[in-house]
Amino acid sequence: MLVENIPNIFIPNSKSLPDLLIHDFRMTNDNVKSKVNLQMHMFSFLQIGKKQVHFAETSVAVDKTQSILTTKGNCLWTELLDTENSYYCKLFFFSEKVLKDFLKKHSSFSEEAQQENPFFIIENDDFISAFINSLSAIGNDQLQQNEALTKLKFEEILLYLSGKYGSAFIAFLQSLIKEKDSSFREVVERHVYSNLKVEEIAFLCNMSLSTFKRHFKEEFNASPGRWLMDKRLEKAKILIEQRDVKASDVYLEIGYNNLSNFSTAFKNKFGISPKEVS
Incomplete structure (x- = not known):
């Protein structure tokens, strides 16, 4: 089975990865345990279907009532269609550079990086729905061309989730810029x-x-x-x-x-x- 380098396959003509990237991912067939080399940290705002991810450390499954923030690295993705025979999630990729900039800007976020899981589960709510709709309203092309606006939307979702989940989410963000080593x-x-x-x-x-x-x-x-x-x-x-x-x-x-x-x-x-x- 081939390894999918993500998000590289979504921007085939680009010589380098941007610091921020938004992509609408849709499927009409189930995808079971595909090998993925995730080269950026990623929000997966699930809208239709179910998703399971196997990491080196553990595995996790979410449905359309949830979204997930995952760390970069090798993993296995399973994506299952809904009863509507479709699958859709909005992906928001970000580099460690923009995350470090965010944490430095909001220096009060000083939690110790004690989060062990390579993922963070987000319960979808009205704000998450409005946030996803706002990204769709702006459009991926416009966001890709307007780096300042995309960075603003990135900070918006991080600030909201930091307020919603508190120290647990902040610790997870800190863990994303720490070196991990599982034997x-x-x-x-x-x-x-x-x-x-x-x-x-x-x-x-x-x-x-x-x-x-x-x-x-x-x-x-x-x-x-x-x-x-x-x-x-x-x-x-x-x-x-x-x-x-x-x-x-x-x-x-x-x-x-x-x-x-x-x-x-x-x-x-x-x-x-x-x-x-x-």
């Missing part, structure tokens, strides 16, 4: 029970599949496919034993997409089917 083992262990494939976890680690496999062997002394399968099946056995539940109740929880495949793998490992666990 290889931490990233892998966070996704042990997800439904991500080995190559998708490798992408979140910013590694090629071959490099990931080599690092994995050095770190865990096993191949990633076998190690992940064993961990997931062992947890499934514990869940079935402790909760007295059926295989159909746990296979999705521990990272399998197919009940039949899970049951076969379970029997191959333990010599008994999930139904025979007492």
Whole structure:
């Protein structure tokens, strides 16, 4: 699967990324776990549909009642259509430079960067709706040509959200200009029970599949496919034993997409089917 460099693909003729960029993103087909190299921090003001994002550290899902602010870096995007068979969100990209300018201008924003998640969830309200409508009324072309106006709109939304969410949002903004470093083992262990494939976890680690496999062997002394399968099946056995539940109740929880495949793998490992666990 190709990696989409965003927002570069939205401005194909540009030699460099602007500090601020607004783009209307629409789809008429579901998009499942596409590999994205997000090169700027981004507001995603979701209007129609659902969105899920997998990061190295965690994952998050939002619907049209919410918007999301995400940090730059490698991630996996899933975008699902609404009942109207459409998907629409207004994207607002910004560089660390304009964020630093904003934080310097509003020097009272001095919260410590303790936010650990690579995203911040925003509950849509009347102001958010009015803000999105104002961007649409001005038009993306006009905003791209008028840097001062776009910067004003950027400051407007940050000031509003800082007032709405207080120190939690300010801490998140501060965290966006801090260097983040998750260890290889931490990233892998966070996704042990997800439904991500080995190559998708490798992408979140910013590694090629071959490099990931080599690092994995050095770190865990096993191949990633076998190690992940064993961990997931062992947890499934514990869940079935402790909760007295059926295989159909746990296979999705521990990272399998197919009940039949899970049951076969379970029997191959333990010599008994999930139904025979007492």
